[in-house]
Amino acid sequence: MNAAVIEPSRIDDVVETIVASTPIVDIHTHLYDPAFGELLLWGVDDLLVYHYLVAEAFRYHDLPAEKFWALSKPQQADLIWEELFLRRSPISEACRGVLTTLQALGLDVRRRDLPALRQWFKQWKAEDFITRCLELAGVKSLCMTNSPFDEVERLVWEKGFRRDERLAAALRIDPLLMAWEETAPVLARWGYSVDPALNGKTISEVRRFLEAWSERIKARYLMVSLPPNFDFPSDSACARLLEDAVLPHCRDSGLPIALMLGVKRQVNPQLRGAGDGVGLSNLGALERLCARFPQNKFLVTVLARENQHELCVLARKFRNLHVFGCWWFMNVPGLVEETTRMRLELIGLSVTPQHSDARVLDQLIYKWQHSRRVIAGVLAEKYSDLARTGWAVTEAEIRRDVEGLFGGEFERFCGNRS
Numbered sequence: 001m002n003a004a005v006i007e008p009s010r011i012d013d014v015v016e017t018i019v020a021s022t023p024i025v026d027i028h029t030h031l032y033d034p035a036f037g038e039l040l041l042w043g044v045d046d047l048l049v050y051h052y053l054v055a056e057a058f059r060y061h062d063l064p065a066e067k068f069w070a071l072s073k074p075q076q077a078d079l080i081w082e083e084l085f086l087r088r089s090p091i092s093e094a095c096r097g098v099l100t101t102l103q104a105l106g107l108d109v110r111r112r113d114l115p116a117l118r119q120w121f122k123q124w125k126a127e128d129f130i131t132r133c134l135e136l137a138g139v140k141s142l143c144m145t146n147s148p149f150d151e152v153e154r155l156v157w158e159k160g161f162r163r164d165e166r167l168a169a170a171l172r173i174d175p176l177l178m179a180w181e182e183t184a185p186v187l188a189r190w191g192y193s194v195d196p197a198l199n200g201k202t203i204s205e206v207r208r209f210l211e212a213w214s215e216r217i218k219a220r221y222l223m224v225s226l227p228p229n230f231d232f233p234s235d236s237a238c239a240r241l242l243e244d245a246v247l248p249h250c251r252d253s254g255l256p257i258a259l260m261l262g263v264k265r266q267v268n269p270q271l272r273g274a275g276d277g278v279g280l281s282n283l284g285a286l287e288r289l290c291a292r293f294p295q296n297k298f299l300v301t302v303l304a305r306e307n308q309h310e311l312c313v314l315a316r317k318f319r320n321l322h323v324f325g326c327w328w329f330m331n332v333p334g335l336v337e338e339t340t341r342m343r344l345e346l347i348g349l350s351v352t353p354q355h356s357d358a359r360v361l362d363q364l365i366y367k368w369q370h371s372r373r374v375i376a377g378v379l380a381e382k383y384s385d386l387a388r389t390g391w392a393v394t395e396a397e398i399r400r401d402v403e404g405l406f407g408g409e410f411e412r413f414c415g416n417r418s
């Protein structure tokens with residue numbers, strides 16, 4: 001490692017090179033091990049029917065929603081390609097992402113030839129394509145999102161498979177916290193003696209369920225996405241299950257709980273998976289959680305731009321809170337830049353500035369290429385500011401810091417590294 005002090009005029013280049021080449025731990029994705037078969041999405045049709053693009057295409061075509069959903073995946077992809085890429089220039093972030101990805105894979109986007117693109121993907125097997133995408137994205141490992149409540153997924157876990165060391169698991173528990181009335185009978189069917197009334201026996205059975213699944217999938221953390229009106233403490237089943245079952249389980253097993261705050265589900269149900277929106281969260285609830293449960297670790301990301309500042313301030317008050325990622329409506333270059341700058345200025349390097357949230361394997365490439373560029377720009381500005389104070393900025397220290405931002409700080413927070 002080069003410990004030499006960097007000339008101020010070289011800071012931009014050095015930071016860019018280090019940020020571009022540092023391997024990443026992608027702490028939240030929706031990708032799967034190939035053992036999960038069809039659940040692992042990849043290829044140009046899946047890139048095009050990404051729910052971000054579905055929502056954008058609905059702004060232009062006039063197909064009734066039910067007609068759109070009745071189309072096959074390639075037909076939906078054709079329509080989206082036509083509306084978003086051919087009839088107008090594909091400048092939105094999600095459109096640009098498709099092109100960045102295809103280009104990085106070595107495809108010629110100038111020809112605008114969707115059948116040829118489809119043909120190219122046919123040569124790949126999922127197992128090999130994972131390695132190719134991880135290499136091109138510079139991702140050394142990633143966390144999946146794993147739900148026992150998904151029938152297909154659950155059966156694969158129960159049957160067992162050989163784990164790919166690069167793909168870690170995260171236990172997703174939205175149905176448990178957000179739809180207790182419907183989930184209680186499901187747990188009962190699986191042999192847990194639970195009652196909708198949330199009595200002591202039920203709570204210990206929910207904990208038994210969480211223990212079994214955390215262990216089975218070797219979860220790195222538990223995770224839930226919560227709506228803007230989430231409150232704590234409260235009499236809701238969500239708050240009570242969180243307090244009495246989930247948090248004690250996380251404490252005892254040393255696992256963090258990841259909270260994704262601010263998704264307003266099904267603002268437009270006709271759009272199905274593309275129909276969710278955003279709302280301002282009440283971060284007072286998070287403040288109370290962090291204060292009341294110092295032994296719990298909270299990994300938190302917020303969807304509303306207007307919540308970002310308060311979240312940073314909370315992180316300054318609670319060391320059991322780790323801020324991560326700019327996802328979905330936040331994952332556009334302008335907002336990533338603003339948010340990353342705010343985080344670095346308020347909480348320094350004790351943050352994981354980005355995760356990919358990739359739903360399609362190939363998306364790892366663009367999500368990281370775009371984010372690295374923005375993060376490098378903000379970091380270069382910060383190291384230049386440091387150099388102006390007379391502080392000696394070294395390459396080795398920049399590398400150390402970037403490794404922290406790209407996974408090291410997350411590992412330290414989780415307790416896997418000092």
Ligand code: RAT
Nearest residue numbers: 145225260263327328357359
């Ligand atoms: O960003 C997304 O793809 C969203 O659909 C959500 O899945 C979000 O990332 C989540 O995990 O809830």
Ligand code: ZN
Nearest residue numbers: 028029030357
């Ligand atoms: Zn997600």
